[in-house]
Structures are given as C-alpha cells and as structure tokens.
Amino acid sequence: MEDRKQRILSFMRDESYKPLKFSELAVFMDVPKEDRPSLQELLDTMVQEGVIIKTRKERYGVPEKMGLVAGRFQGNSRGFGFVIPDSGEEDVFIPGNYINGAMHGDRVLARLHKSVPGERHREGEIVNIIEHANKTIVGKFDRSEHFGFVTPDHVRLTGDIYIPKDFFNGAQKGQKVVVEITKWPEKNRNAEGKIIEVLGNEGEAGVDVMSIIRAYGIRYEFPDEVINEARSVPDKVLEEEAENRRDLRHLKMVTIDGEDAKDLDDAVSIEKLENGNFKLGVHIADVTHYVKEGSFLDQEALLRGTSVYFPDRAIPMLPKELSNNICSLNAKVDRLAFSVMMEVNSQGNVVDYEIFESIINVDERMTYTAVYKILEKDDAELKERYKNHVEDFSHMKELALILKERRRKRGAVDFDFD
Structure with missing residues (x-):
C-alpha cells in the first residue's frame, strides 16, 4: 500500500504533471480495469489524509502544485497561528481572521496568499480541516443562568467552548472539567460541547495531575484483558x-x-x-x-x-x-x-x-x-x-x-x- 502511495505521489510531483481526472490517471498509470476500484479507494484515502487534493472538477494533484499546503496547525494565545507543513518547508503564518475554525493540533490545508514585496514569511488562510485533533478538552468551567462555557487549560487553544445548560453534568462554577466537542468551531463561531467528567475544584489535591492526564490522553487504567493476562504470569x-x-x-x-x-x-x-x-x-x-x-x-x-x-x-x-x-x-x-x-x-x-x-x-x-x-x-x-x-x-x-x-x-x- 505504501509503495503504491509513493508511486502516485512521485507521478503527481513530476514537473510535467497536470491535474487529471480518475479515468485519465488510471490510463496514464497503466492500471488494469479490474484494479481500478482499488486505485479509487487508495486515492480517496490519500485525499482524506491530505497528501493529495481532489478539485471541484474532480481532478487530482498534490497540494504544493495547487498553491496549497498540508500540515499541522499550531495555535498561538494571541489569536494567530502557523501551519507546520508536512513537507518540512517554511511555516505558513495564519492571521486570526483566516483561521476559519481550526484548533491547535488539527491537520489542515492552507491556501497561500500572493507574496507582497518585502514580506519575509509566507502567509495564508486555512481552507479545509483534514483531521480534528481535539476530541476532548480539559479546562475551567464557568456558567451563567442559561449557558456555560469552558476555558481550555492549553494556552494554544484559544476561544471558549460553549456548553448548553442541559450538558453541565453537575459541574459547578470554577471546577476543572473534561468537555467533549459536539460541534467544531467555524469562522466567527466557538466550538460547542458537553461536559463528560468533572475533575474537581481548581487547587484541590490531585486535580492538577488528573487535568494533565486527561488533557494529554494518558492511558490511566488497564483494560480487563490486560489485567487478566498480567495476573496469569507466575x-x-x-x-x-x-x-x-x-x-x-x-x-x-x-x-x-x-x-x-x-x-x-x-x-x-x-x-x-x-x-x-x-x-x-x-x-x-x-x-x-x-x-x-x-x-x-x-x-x-x-x-x-x-x-x-x-x-x-x-x-x-x-x-x-x-x-x-x-x-x-x-x-x-x-x-x-x-x-x-x-x-x-x-x-x-x-x-x-x-x-x-x-x-x-x-x-x-x-x-x-x-x-x-x-x-x-x-x-x-x-x-x-x-x-x-x-x-x-x-x-x-x-x-x-x-x-x-x-x-x-x-x-x-x-x-x-x-
């Protein structure tokens, strides 16, 4: 599978390559008809991973030849961010008004803006979120009469998470909680979520450690089958x-x-x-x-x-x-x-x-x-x-x-x- 991916990428990165439709790509790569469903499946996977792009006209190509950059978004507490390209190229600066709902750690596609004379760094805007990194977030809960919100502990996660009143899960104002994202943020709209775990009051013994454990997804307990296997050892x-x-x-x-x-x-x-x-x-x-x-x-x-x-x-x-x-x-x-x-x-x-x-x-x-x-x-x-x-x-x-x-x-x- 990996070898076939590399062959496709090498073909698309060739200087003479122009974006092709699936049928054209299959012919150029000399793929037999019986193997074309597998090729389509592989192309779909590569599109999902962000290593290739499928245009609105259903043509395939690599991001870098379309003025796009695939990479990991790194947020900043001051509201802007950077895309760290998968290719190892120079980072792309993303102004706050061009983040378009991306959160720190997300895999994204960014479109490069035209360079301005004298500009030292590449700049762009996020046009697609390939994969969300933050399924759950740890933070401090606050509430009003009709709704609540969680302020993330991680300084690179900017923007509070809105919590509908029905999903407070017994959390009290000021407590550390774990929130599950139910609606991802969009431009000019915060993320929405529900509280799935109350860790305790801020400053309470052990709450700080549990906050780190939950924030970084550290596996805390062992599954039953692992425990049983361990107990079977002399x-x-x-x-x-x-x-x-x-x-x-x-x-x-x-x-x-x-x-x-x-x-x-x-x-x-x-x-x-x-x-x-x-x-x-x-x-x-x-x-x-x-x-x-x-x-x-x-x-x-x-x-x-x-x-x-x-x-x-x-x-x-x-x-x-x-x-x-x-x-x-x-x-x-x-x-x-x-x-x-x-x-x-x-x-x-x-x-x-x-x-x-x-x-x-x-x-x-x-x-x-x-x-x-x-x-x-x-x-x-x-x-x-x-x-x-x-x-x-x-x-x-x-x-x-x-x-x-x-x-x-x-x-x-x-x-x-x-």
Whole structure:
C-alpha cells in the first residue's frame, strides 16, 4: 500500500504533471480495469489524509502544485497561528481572521496568499480541516443562568467552548472539567460541547495531575484483558525458566533508585581485577520473557510507550503485577535478566564485553541518598549496615570519575553549575 502511495505521489510531483481526472490517471498509470476500484479507494484515502487534493472538477494533484499546503496547525494565545507543513518547508503564518475554525493540533490545508514585496514569511488562510485533533478538552468551567462555557487549560487553544445548560453534568462554577466537542468551531463561531467528567475544584489535591492526564490522553487504567493476562504470569521464577541462562546469583549486586521507586529495572555489580581494570556488570530486567509479542500486554505497552511519572504518582507502562513484581529486580528474590559484563580499563575504555541472558538475585535495594551518604558523608551507621558493599561503592565511584573525565576530554558540557 505504501509503495503504491509513493508511486502516485512521485507521478503527481513530476514537473510535467497536470491535474487529471480518475479515468485519465488510471490510463496514464497503466492500471488494469479490474484494479481500478482499488486505485479509487487508495486515492480517496490519500485525499482524506491530505497528501493529495481532489478539485471541484474532480481532478487530482498534490497540494504544493495547487498553491496549497498540508500540515499541522499550531495555535498561538494571541489569536494567530502557523501551519507546520508536512513537507518540512517554511511555516505558513495564519492571521486570526483566516483561521476559519481550526484548533491547535488539527491537520489542515492552507491556501497561500500572493507574496507582497518585502514580506519575509509566507502567509495564508486555512481552507479545509483534514483531521480534528481535539476530541476532548480539559479546562475551567464557568456558567451563567442559561449557558456555560469552558476555558481550555492549553494556552494554544484559544476561544471558549460553549456548553448548553442541559450538558453541565453537575459541574459547578470554577471546577476543572473534561468537555467533549459536539460541534467544531467555524469562522466567527466557538466550538460547542458537553461536559463528560468533572475533575474537581481548581487547587484541590490531585486535580492538577488528573487535568494533565486527561488533557494529554494518558492511558490511566488497564483494560480487563490486560489485567487478566498480567495476573496469569507466575509471581516467581520457575526452575525451567532458568535453563539455558547463565547463573549469576552468586554475584554481589545492588539496585540504586529513588526512595519511592517501585519498578526496579536495572541492577549493577562491580569487581576490581588484578590487572587494575574494572569488571562492570549491568543487569536489566528481562521483561520480554513475560510480555510476548502480540499479546494484550504487548499491545497495551505499545500504546503507552513509556511509564509516566508525576510528583505524587506513577502511571506504569505495564500493570503493577508485572512492573512492581516479577519484572522488578527486587532484593533477595530470583529474577530473569539480560546482563552486560564489561571490562573497563583505567582510561575508561571498554576492552572486552559479553551480553547474555541470566538469572540473578539482587543483594540490596539501595537509594541514591544512602549511597551518597556512604561515599560523601562517611555515614558510620549506613557503612555498617551495608558493609558487604562499601568497597563496591568505592569502586563504582572511582570508575564513574574515570568515565566522567573521559567524557570531559571528548567535549561534554557540564550543566551542573554551583
């Protein structure tokens, strides 16, 4: 499909191409009659995507050869905006009276205005909205006796959203709400919507975080099928799972994370060799052993892309049954990992390495604060508590300083100003 799209685009972008009707296009591209319905379907899709244009005379061509630009609209709090072209060309300035109902983030088509001598930037007007970006919007609710309106939180979304009285959904003046757009804005007319969720009073604990979660469409809860799949995973390493893996459970290693971290995804080990080099081990939780390609867990993780961290909470990429349990390198329990064992010399060069699947058992769950106090504050209580690892921490610091100096010599910039 993508290859056929590119062939059509290449054909239409040719300097000699003139807009053609469907029948003419099929002949020029030598498309057999039996394949023409598929060609029509593909052209319709490309028109919907805005990569080609169909004129009123039913002729097809690319936007740039018709004085049009397809791209993403970027609003501005002062009422004007820009179209960021898909082609990577210079942005197009859109004055406020030529936005014609577009909202920040929409995919649009803009018609270029004739350039005026001395004008530095391209200017135009939006003539078509290909795809609306904002199905729901988070903002502050206000009301009068007969109607209400929501002022969006996002500074690039200008213009209040009108809310008919029947669609207040119990919202009170000043509350943060989620509004679903029911009528898109037009020139000289605001968008219309209905309140689908009341987040709470502005300034109330947790409302600010939920506003961000809803505004950016962050997936907050896991579907039942994902939860069920996560719960079906064993909560400990089975004997047969350790087969064909290198056993590193004898190796001293620790995790080092923040005090509140629950998903501990990497551990470290270190040894000073007789030749003066360091044997550094980095051990990463083997999540792929439990999250199989194409599974519900895999599909959900693909949609989320990453865990999201807020000051008061974390929204994990995987359910806590995995992220905080079998896929977390918790101390004193067996875990499956990918290990990288590196030999690093006194100049910070890796002179040898191995990468392999392993089974590990972390000795201690350390925090940045505790390790700092051991190394920089000589904390006697912590040094006694973690006496089996104090020498390792010293080796880690020594190697870290070597690597930092190597980076400095290579031109690294240090933004840690005192």
